[in-house]
Amino acid sequence: MNAIDVVDVTKVYRRYSARRQFATLKSALLSRSLIHDLRPEETFAALDGVSFSVAAGRTYGIIGRNGSGKSTALKLVAGITKPTSGRVHVEGRVSALIELGAGFHPEISGRENVFINGIMLGLSKREVAKRFDEIVEFAELENFIDAPVKTYSSGMYMRLGFAVAIHVDPSVLLVDEVLAVGDEGFTHKCLDKFAEFRRRGKTILIVTHSLGLVEKFCDEALWLDAGKVRLIGDPKRVVDTYLSDVAQSEEQVLAADDRRARAAAADPLRAPADATMAEGDLPANMFRATEGRWGSREVEITGVELVDADGQPGHVFQLGSPMAIRLTVRAAQPVSDFAFGVGIFNAEGVLCYGTNTHIEDLVSDRLAGEGRIEFHMDRLDLVEGTYKLDVAVHRSNGRPYDYHRQLYTFRVKSRVKDSGVFRPRHRWTFSPTVQFMRRGARRAAERVLAPEVAGALVARLRAEGRRRIVFTNGVFDLLHPGHVRYLEAARQQGDALVVGVNSDRSARANKGDGRPLTPETERAEILAALEWVDAVVVFDEDTPAEIVRRLQPDVLVKGADWPEDQIVGRDTVEARGGEVVRIPVEPGHSTSALLEKVRALS
């Protein structure tokens, strides 16, 4: 079932101010549509035939450039504005985090504002009162809640707004770029809250420029471009396609900049101040000079291009990819004293690298007519950013024929957000005592718990709204499809599944000295890797009676091969009103049969 359906929605805004819109009061009240009689050039389609739907319980991201219609889409889903044509349908209570604390009154206390804001967002007074402490605690404003809101810092204001909105407990949550509301700690708290929403099966629609968030959090993403849907699908794919499109348009902007700079340099009247300097003079401070062009022009640089590995000119390059600077020069008269130089500056004007043929011990001999020079870099090892380029042809003593100062711009793109200027090729190595986690191990670390903390885990799961906690236990020595199916069936008995695993000692006590084949930590890790297992607890007792007492599950699952009266922990579960469920075991799968096969092989 879909929580949000947007079908062929178009939203047209008028371009002009409110004053022009109605000729008369009569037309304001009687014209069927407020915009039908406007000429097309007076309107602007913020959204144009947009359709998408979000299945219940999914997290959906909308990305796109500024002005692409993202926020309009969100407002339509929230019901704040109506589509000009098309249909929007939303199932369930909606809470929109569009502007936090919208409607707070500065003169009255935080407490009163929480109530009014909560009621405005659709809660009853009693519901707000019930959640009040939680809201204040979440906003971290215990000491200020009775102060007037006008005394709050902007962070406090936003936090309170966020706390109220998130505690409305909507089934559909709309989020518009609001994660930048607090310090790191608060941002993490918000993300945790979103994660909790997800786990509880709520639908979330996020509009954001934070692509990382979309990749990490969303099940699906939509890329809006100028009011139209460009791509819908897997977040990673959508983000990547979007990024490469952004790079392409940056390329166009830089190319346009470049053309302007060249035109300015070529035209002596419009050239920057430096260009009017006397022939052969150098600017007073090389490193603080702004862009410009000077020189005696006995040799002239007639073309500068940045080319990629395939020789294609461009302005945006990936970190680590090859790049070449291609110069075309022309000498009016043959010259024998010449050198070519290049310099790369970053956006702060710091010279990242500079060299010339003279420094590199190339002795000039003869240049006549047209010539082409290429400066190849096998790897562009600069951190992400915008760079400016100096190119020059000059005498060996430094007197320039033609010096182009920072006239050319290029951009380096990188997915690694490292900092500095230069990115040396590098790799990390570690001694065996330094270890980083594999993903599976990370999952195991989160889900495999000691019996002592297992009770707290169940409490946390319940707090997240997972009411029926299912428990089952076993040795799970050689995991086979029978196990996997059995565990999946167990998970379906409730809202969360905790698996108890016999420790090595306990397994030996039950199954004899030959078992287990796999040590307890590894068995636990394998189980934790299953999607439907929420936690794994290794217990050392011979029977699970103790661990069942600790966990207090609502459902105790065992295989149907166990006689009902022999199920350990039955009394504990039934005492708290839970039930015992016996799930049929898959025929043809058993660890013992597997062991027999292996033995027969050897």
Added chain:
Amino acid sequence: MISNLRQLVRYRGLIQSLVARELKARYRGSVLGFFWSFINPLLLLLIYSFVFTYVLQNRSEGVQPYAVFLFCGLLPWTWFAASLTEAAGALISGGNLIKKVLFPAEILPLVSVLANMVHFFLGLPILVAFLVIYRHPPDALDLVWFPVVVFVQLLFTAGLALALSALAVHFRDIRDILANILTFWFFATPIIYPMEMAPSLGRRMLNLNPFTHLAVSYQEILFYPGAFGHWKWLLALGVASVGLFLAGYWVFDRLRDSFAEEV
């Protein structure tokens, strides 16, 4: 329309809280706080009665004590005029809310009307005090009509407030025009002078002014001795006010979808 009204009932908690907030916020930070609700009408009354009893000597026999007569009309007028002025700006100043939060926008002008009604109620003790000081007890039987007048005025004001607030979003001039219309309207209503003082032609004109019947009703109930004789007019105005309220709501509903874009 019916579903709109039902929705209003559902949001009564919000209306309540917003009215309370309006009242609290208005005097937050002032030394006298809530006392201003008493002091404001009191000062207004003192000024008017000073002008009309000492400066412009008032000779009508029928309206003594003049202060009490004046107050009977002035207090409801203040409610009416302040409500309309605030309602005309309610959607524009609440623009941030309308753009960012989903809730029925008609609540904003209605809150203006209701908050001013509370001020009206807070002014009543002063009227009572004057009635006691001047030993001018109203007719007990007439007082039964008092809630009826208040209700008719509420409907009448709310209808106008809804229409004005919605139109003011598109025609910002309304707010300025309104201030002038209200001044004119005030003097075209028998508040500072009694109905009888008007010549017969003027009286016919005054009868066309709906607020005349509200003011006269208040005066007859609280000030003039004898039975409440104006009830036919009042009931007629009551019926008209229901119509006006529905019409105002219709105008509001008509323009509702444009608010989020225009405020």
